[in-house]
Amino acid sequence: MEWLADYAMFLAKAATVLLALVVLLMLMVSLKDRHRRPDGTLTVNKVNEQIGRMTERLAQSVLDKKAFKLRQKGRKLEAKARNKGSRDTAERPRVFVLCFDGDIKATAVDHLRQEVTAVLEMARPEDEIVLKLESGGGMVHSYGLAASQLVRIRDAGIPLTVCVDKVAASxxxxxxxIGDKVLSAPFAMLGSIGVVAQLPNFHRVLKKHDVDYEMLTAGEYKRTLTMFGENTERGREKFREDLENIHRLFKDFVARYRPQLNVDEVATGEVWFGIEAQQRALADDVKTSDEYITGRVREADVFEVHYVTRKRMQDKLAGGFTGIVDRLLLIWASRFHNQKFW
Structure with a gap:
């Protein structure tokens, strides 16, 4: 078994050298790209053509040859008539579909701002922008910036439709x-017009173990509540005032863009589903984004727009190295499991 130990030692040395080379390469690339912003690309997909290809594929599988040929002939005649009519009439309206999948920091706003900028350069008043939105809320300043991107659309005079398939809360x-129209899926959650903040306090734990914590500030309310110091009732009251002020700004913002909404009735932090949201004017109609966009395909040219950021070299290397390590650990765990139980 001595040869096996020597072989294992050789593998360990090789792995160490490989790891050192990868870390060195990542460090060099990181220093090179530290001040360079990652490049991004705008991708555009015409939904009309995508649905047409899927429908054509399904028809080819379902219909017999004769029926399929008749269908193709009919579609060609329809396309010819439509093209002839388009030369005599105004250009078909266009619909630009954007997506926003929000986390607590609303990091998707980095892509949304690029997409909005690009679309506003092309969009006309007769066009439409559809936003497929999914978010349970998060940081005030982050979502304030994200909302500002949609305000740009309203200010430009382009109709904005917001589709909520799962959740649009807080x-x-x-x-x-902000949407001219808000559409909700039957069981999508809307609302949660409120503000929440919470933090633990370890003051008594530190005091029990004779640990002193000092915090120096300039300005009476520079720090109201703290995790490690002793909080005062005066600080708590100021913190509550700040929350109430943010809540008031939130309600004013909602009332500005949805005047038909009774803000005092719904600004309780509650959420409502589908029809309930429509009854309270949180939504204008109960409809999924698929249903709405498919309907628009029949009367407009629909384009899905995505801004994609290209990964930097160190991110690719890190991802590849992590994948290799994960696979090795999986193999090792599998063999260990087999030896132990089989």
């Missing part, structure tokens, strides 16, 4: 309410 609804 900061998510702050974004949704």
């Amino acid at each position: 900061g998510g609804y702050m974004m949704a309410c």
